[in-house]
Each structure stands twice: as C-alpha cells, then as structure tokens.
Amino acid sequence: MKHRLIASIAALALAAAAPALAQDKTVKIGNLNDMSSLYADLGGPGSTLAAQMAVEDSGLTAKGWKIEVVGADHQNKPDVASNIARQWYDVDNVDVIIDTPNSGVALAVAAVTKDKNRVFINSGAASSDLTGKACTPNTVHWTYDTYTLANTTGKAVVKAGGDSWFFITADYAFGHALERDTEAVITANGGKVLGKVRHPLNTSDFSSFLLQAQSSKAKIVGLANAGGDTTNSIKQASEFGLASGGQKLAALLLFISDVHALGLNVAQGLTFTESFYWDMNEQTRAFSDRFSKRMKNGAKPTMVQAGAYAGVLHYLKALEALGGNPHDGAKVVAKMKEIPTDDPLFGKGEIRVDGRKIHPVYLFEVKKPSESKGPWDYYKLIATVPANEAFRPLAQSECPLVKK
Amino acid sequence: MFGVSTQALFGQLLLGLINGSFYALLSLGLAVIFGMLNIINFAHGALYMMGAFCAYFLLQWAGVGYWGALVLAPLIIGLVGVLIERTMLQWLTGLDHLYGLLLTFGLALIFQGLFQNYFGSSGLPYAIPPQLTGGQNLGFMFLPNYRAWVVVFSLAVCLVTWFVIERTKLGAYLRAATENPTLVRAMGVNVPRMITLTYGAGVALAALAGVLAAPINQVRPLMGADLIIVVFAVVVIGGMGSIMGSIVTGFALGLVEGLTKVFYPEASNTVIFVIMTIVLLIKPAGLFGRAA
Numbered sequence: 001m002k003h004r005l006i007a008s009i010a011a012l013a014l015a016a017a018a019p020a021l022a023q024d025k026t027v028k029i030g031n032l033n034d035m036s037s038l039y040a041d042l043g044g045p046g047s048t049l050a051a052q053m054a055v056e057d058s059g060l061t062a063k064g065w066k067i068e069v070v071g072a073d074h075q076n077k078p079d080v081a082s083n084i085a086r087q088w089y090d091v092d093n094v095d096v097i098i099d100t101p102n103s104g105v106a107l108a109v110a111a112v113t114k115d116k117n118r119v120f121i122n123s124g125a126a127s128s129d130l131t132g133k134a135c136t137p138n139t140v141h142w143t144y145d146t147y148t149l150a151n152t153t154g155k156a157v158v159k160a161g162g163d164s165w166f167f168i169t170a171d172y173a174f175g176h177a178l179e180r181d182t183e184a185v186i187t188a189n190g191g192k193v194l195g196k197v198r199h200p201l202n203t204s205d206f207s208s209f210l211l212q213a214q215s216s217k218a219k220i221v222g223l224a225n226a227g228g229d230t231t232n233s234i235k236q237a238s239e240f241g242l243a244s245g246g247q248k249l250a251a252l253l254l255f256i257s258d259v260h261a262l263g264l265n266v267a268q269g270l271t272f273t274e275s276f277y278w279d280m281n282e283q284t285r286a287f288s289d290r291f292s293k294r295m296k297n298g299a300k301p302t303m304v305q306a307g308a309y310a311g312v313l314h315y316l317k318a319l320e321a322l323g324g325n326p327h328d329g330a331k332v333v334a335k336m337k338e339i340p341t342d343d344p345l346f347g348k349g350e351i352r353v354d355g356r357k358i359h360p361v362y363l364f365e366v367k368k369p370s371e372s373k374g375p376w377d378y379y380k381l382i383a384t385v386p387a388n389e390a391f392r393p394l395a396q397s398e399c400p401l402v403k404k
Numbered sequence: 405m406f407g408v409s410t411q412a413l414f415g416q417l418l419l420g421l422i423n424g425s426f427y428a429l430l431s432l433g434l435a436v437i438f439g440m441l442n443i444i445n446f447a448h449g450a451l452y453m454m455g456a457f458c459a460y461f462l463l464q465w466a467g468v469g470y471w472g473a474l475v476l477a478p479l480i481i482g483l484v485g486v487l488i489e490r491t492m493l494q495w496l497t498g499l500d501h502l503y504g505l506l507l508t509f510g511l512a513l514i515f516q517g518l519f520q521n522y523f524g525s526s527g528l529p530y531a532i533p534p535q536l537t538g539g540q541n542l543g544f545m546f547l548p549n550y551r552a553w554v555v556v557f558s559l560a561v562c563l564v565t566w567f568v569i570e571r572t573k574l575g576a577y578l579r580a581a582t583e584n585p586t587l588v589r590a591m592g593v594n595v596p597r598m599i600t601l602t603y604g605a606g607v608a609l610a611a612l613a614g615v616l617a618a619p620i621n622q623v624r625p626l627m628g629a630d631l632i633i634v635v636f637a638v639v640v641i642g643g644m645g646s647i648m649g650s651i652v653t654g655f656a657l658g659l660v661e662g663l664t665k666v667f668y669p670e671a672s673n674t675v676i677f678v679i680m681t682i683v684l685l686i687k688p689a690g691l692f693g694r695a696a
Contacts, residue, residue, distance in 0.1 A: 036520060036525065036626070037525060037626060038525065038526075039525075040520075040524070040525035040526075041524045041525050041526040042526075044525070171669075171670050197669050198669055198670055199665075199669055199670075199672070200669075200670065200672060200673040200674075202630065203672075203673070204621050204627065204630055204631070205423055205620075205621075207419045207422070207423075207551070208416055208419050208420075208662055208665035208666065208669075208672075209665065209669065211412070211415050211416060211419065211545055212412070212666070214545075214546065215409075215411075215412050215415075227526065228525070228526060228527070228622065228624065231526060231527070231622055232621060232622060235529075235620075235621070235622065236620065239532065239539075239548045239550065239551075239620070240539070240546055240548055241538075241539055241546050241548070245546070257524070257526050258526060260526070261524075261526035261527050261528065261529065261622055262529055262622075263529035263531075265529075265531070266529065296521060296522065297522065297523065297524050299524065
C-alpha cells in the first residue's frame with residue numbers, strides 16, 4: 001500500500017514536471033515597491049493591481065499559463081530592496097521585477113537582476129542612468145526618465161522666460177540626476193542656475209529651503225523631488241508667498257496622485273511632464289475606470305501604474321512569442337526589444353537597444369478649480385512631444401549596449 | 405557669516421523656532437505621560453496624526469472649521485486616549501516599561517495601517533483658516549501669519565501646561581501620585597481616574613499639535629511616524645519626564661535643526677540624533693533630568 005502510494009506520487013510528480021521541461025508556462029511577477037511611504041500612492045499597491053490586470057488582459061491564463069503576481073515593500077532602502085530581489089530570484093523563482101520607484105533602489109535592483117539574469121521592467125524610477133551608463137541587457141525602462149522631464153518641462157519653462165533657476169533637490173540618485181539633466185537643458189538654452197539646496201528624502205518642512213530659494217532671487221524655483229516631498233514643497237511655497245515675490249515653481253516631476261492630494265486650489269497653474277493621463281482617449285478612460293473601481297480609495301492610475309500595466313502586458317507578449325518561459329532574462333528582454341510595443345495606454349512604440357521604451361510625452365498644466373468638472377479632472381494638455389524627440393538620442397547615450 | 409547674510413540667518417532662526425514649537429508641544433505630551441504614568445507612549449505620533457485627520461473629518465463631514473477643530477479634535481482624540489488607558493494601559497501598571505512601549509508601538513502601527521488603507525499615503529489637503537492666510541514682510545523674510553500664530557499659540561499652551569503641573573494643587577497631587585500612589589489614595593484622591601485623565605490630557609496635546617500641523621503639511625497617515633522618532637530624541641535630550649526640559653529642548657533643537665538646514669542641509673535629518681548621542685555620553689539623565 002505504502003509503496004503504491006509513493007509510486008503514484010512519483011508518477012504524478014513526473015507527469016507534472018514533464019511539460020515543464022518541454023514548455024514551461026509558469027511566470028512569477030514581483031512588484032518591488034514603496035508600499036507604505038511617500039511614493040506608495042504613485043506606485044505601491046496600485047502597481048500590483050496594474051500588473052494583475054495586465055495578466056488578466058493578456059488572456060494567457062485561458063491558454064494554460066500559470067501567472068502569479070506578488071508584491072513587497074522596499075522601504076526606499078537600496079539594501080532592503082537588493083535583499084528582497086535576491087530572495088525573490090534565488091528562493092521564490094520570481095522571473096521579473098516591475099515598477100520600483102526610487103532611483104537609488106532601482107539602480108541596485110538593476111544590478112542584481114543582471115547578476116541573476118532575470119528581467120527588470122522599471123516604471124517608477126526616474127534616473128536616466130538606468131538606460132545610460134547603468135544600462136543592462138536585462139533592464140527595460142518604461143514610463144519616463146529625468147532626461148525627458150528636463151527636456152520637456154525644463155525647456156518649456158526656459159523658453160517662456162524663466163532663465164534663472166534655484167533647485168530644491170532630493171538628496172539621492174534621483175534628485176541628483178534630475179537636477180543634472182535639467183541644469184544641462186537650462187544652460188544649453190541660455191539660462192543659468194543661481195543656487196541649489198539638497199534636502200534629505202522624506203522631509204516634512206521645506207520652509208528653510210524655500211527661504212533660501214527666495215533670497216536667491218531666481219525667477220524659477222525648480223523642484224527636483226517627488227511624491228510627498230513635492231506636495232509639501234508646493235504647499236509651503238504657496239504659504240510662504242513665493243508667487244507674490246514674482247517667483248514661479250517648476251515641479252519637474254508631478255503625478256496625478258500629488259495633484260489630487262494638493263487640491264486644485266494649491267496646484268493650479270503648475271506645468272509638468274507626464275507620459276500618461278487617464279483622460280486622454282477612449283482606451284485610457286476604459287482602463288482607468290476599471291482600475292479605480294478596484295482601488296480602495298477609488299484613485300485613477302498614475303503614469304507609473306499605467307507603465308507597470310503596459311510593461312507587464314508587453315513582457316507577457318514576448319513570452320508568448322517565445323512559446324514558453326525560458327527563465328532567461330536577457331533572452332526575454334531581447335524579444336521584448338524585437339517586438340514593437342502596442343498597448344491601450346501608451347499606443348504604439350518600441351524598446352530601444354539601451355532598454356529605453358519610446359513613446360510620446362505630454363506637457364500638462366493643472367486646471368483651475370473652475371475648469372475642473374469633478375474629482376480627477378485635473379489636467380490640460382499644453383503640448384505633445386513626439387516619441388522620437390521625447391527621449392535621449394542614442395547618439396548621446398553612455399550605455400555600453402549602444403554600438404557607435 | 406560663513407557666506408550667509410545675517411538677515412538670512414535671522415530668518416532661518418525664526419523658522420527653527422516655529423518647527424521647534426511642534427517638537428515642544430509633542431515632547432511635552434510625552435513628558436507628561438512618562439512623568440506621571442511611567443509609560444513610554446510610542447502611539448504619540450499616531451495620535452498626533454489622528455488629531456490632524458480629526459480636523460479634516462470635522463471639516464468635511466460636520467462643517468466644523470479650523471477654530472472649532474482646535475477645541476474639538478483634542479477633546480475627541482483625548483477621549484480615544486482615555487479609552488486606550490482604561491481598556492489596555494491600566495493593566496500594565498507596575499510592569500516593566502517595555503510592555504507599555506510595545507503595546508503603544510503596536511497601537512501606532514495599527515492606527516497608521518488603518519488610515520493608510522483607507523486614505524492612501526499622499527494625504528489630504530487642509531487649508532489655512534482665512535483669518536490667518538497671507539503674511540508679513542519682516543524685511544529679512546516673509547513670515548506667513550499662520551506660522552506666527554503656531555509659535556505664539558504653542559508657547560502659550562506649553563507654559564500653561566507647565567504651570568498646571570508644577571505650580572497648582574492639582575499638579576501637586578499628580579506629582580505625589582507618581583511618587584507614592586498608595587499614600588495619595590489614602591488621602592482620598594481617586595488615583596486611577598487621575599491617571600486616566602492625565603493620559604487623556606497628554607494625548608490631547610498630541611492631537612492639538614496635529615491640528616496645528618494640518619494646514620502646514622499634508623494630512624498624511626505617516627505624518628506622526630516621521631516625527632515621533634525626532635520627538636523622542638528631544639525628550640531624551642531634555643531628560644525623560646522633565647516638563648520644562650522638554651519645552652526648552654523642543655525649541656532649542658528646532659533652532660539647531662534650522663541652522664543645519666542653512667549650513668549643511670544634507671544632515672538636517674540627523675543632527676538631532678548626533679546631539680542626543682553627545683548628551684547621553686556626557687549627561688545620561690538628559691539636560692534637565694534628575695539622575696535616577
């Protein structure tokens with residue numbers, strides 16, 4: 001009896017393993033994110049949901065694929081993130097890590113991912129180094145980067161006469177990259193930077209930095225920070241009367257979750273760059289509707305969450321084209337670069353050899369309270385930058401994958 | 405001086421004082437609770453956050469504005485405090501500090517988790533009351549009226565609290581009850597009720613600080629968690645349980661932090677802990693504490 005049991009278990013195990021050897025159709029997707037702090041609303045659990053929706057919309061489950069989405073909190077600490085990534089890759093058989101805002105964290109995860117030959121589809125981090133000097137054959141950078149923000153918002157502001165700047169910068173990889181890329185655009189367009197101050201990540205009081213910005217007499221106060229840091233800066237800038245002193249704020253990175261948190265009274269008139277807004281067309285509205293119905297606070301998706309959705313969708317497309325999951329990160333990413341991208345949120349595009357996803361980006365302005373028809377109706381489209389101009393040209397790339 | 409004009413420096417000092425007033429208010433509540441109940445109240449930050457949320461709810465759901473919230477929110481959250489003391493903390497009397505610390509820390513995590521679950525992490529907007537918008541141009545800086553109000557009001561609250569505890573008969577009872585509860589009970593004073601109300605009052609102070617902070621920062625679930633560690637450092641530097649110590653160190657450390665933001669902003673989050681380490685090495689009981 002006992003032997004028969006063991007034999008049948010062994011037979012079952014073999015039966016289960018056999019197709020796996022031929023054509024493995026199991027996939028594990030890990031959303032490594034800030035789940036609880038200043039970036040949790042722009043990525044966070046919403047990105048897990050977005051990935052889940054991408055899995056559902058891919059239709060692969062019906063074709064016999066087994067796809068699982070898991071999430072973890074990296075607490076904005078690169079060391080914590082690297083540990084989770086290693087654990088995921090080594091023990092839990094995660095194939096792909098997605099989203100991961102916080103550039104410091106993202107750069108660390110990109111290195112681990114290359115080491116373990118898995119896939120890293122980044123949406124939330126901004127540093128253009130991810131597809132620049134730190135590019136790898138395993139990284140895809142989906143939604144936006146510091147080069148784009150600088151080149152779109154920065155250029156627009158300088159051209160509108162804002163030629164002297166003071167930076168309030170988050171003191172880590174992201175802030176430094178955004179400040180560097182924007183400063184390059186400002187000087188290239190004939191403007192100058194009068195001063196800068198660097199604040200620790202997750203600061204609640206910005207009054208001291210704003211005072212320094214005021215005494216610099218710069219026309220533009222550039223906020224090279226994100227999430228809660230940006231909302232606090234904007235709110236306190238209005239309290240300290242920056243505008244009445246003739247200075248203007250340039251929020252270099254602003255998400256719809258930030259605008260929602262600030263309220264239109266404070267946020268109105270800000271111009272900034274995004275690559276996705278829920279109210280762009282029929283398809284974005286339909287997706288966002290489904291998304292917000294499943295969010296606890298009914299939030300519309302940010303561009304980061306949209307990027308997580310689109311990235312996973314394209315990743316699964318590549319796997320399907322490969323006919324199974326080869327568990328070989330570089331091979332999958334090569335396939336992702338080979339197939340042109342096409343999804344309901346970002347439209348048609350491509351992934352370049354350096355890992356940069358290419359699509360149009362938009363310059364938006366926050367509506368006045370009187371122009372808004374209700375919650376989440378926040379943006380006015382000012383300009384569209386075509387895909388081929390929105391991102392850093394390959395010719396300027398420091399990425400070793402780019403052959404010159 | 406060091407490349408910074410005296411005028412700019414003066415502005416930064418004033419800002420430091422304003423931020424210091426939050427440290428003072430919060431550390432005062434902690435000091436009252438520790439001094440009278442011997443409880444290290446790690447839920448203080450969460451209760452501060454709940455004060456801010458309470459102001460937001462009052463406005464959204466009941467139409468009660470800032471001034472009403474300034475009175476009502478501390479009362480409501482104070483009641484929550486009373487409830488916490490009655491149902492949980494009172495059973496820890498006489499046990500090691502660690503139990504109270506762990507219990508309140510757990511409570512803080514639960515409160516923050518609940519609020520985060522329902523309201524997200526980026527927070528909700530709360531406007532400055534119309535009477536206090538705008539500001540004064542002081543020549544060396546632009547001082548928002550609201551910040552001026554915060555510093556004056558919290559200084560007043562601090563001094564009144566100090567006066568009640570150190571200079572009135574009620575305060576004398578309280579202090580006596582911490583020294584020797586049995587003896588004070590023998591005099592006919594209802595010590596458990598007094599302790600409950602004291603905890604409620606300490607919590608109300610936290611909630612009051614929360615209402616004051618609501619128009620300045622976003623009303624966020626983690627607004628207290630970000631602050632509480634700094635405030636504990638303030639309490640340790642001032643001397644655990646010392647009322648005046650917590651007020652003076654609160655304001656003083658606000659000033660130090662303000663100066664750091666001018667000369668080496670990258671360190672502004674850490675400077676207070678550096679000071680804490682130095683103080684603990686030189687004077688382990690804190691600047692105003694009595695050695696046990």
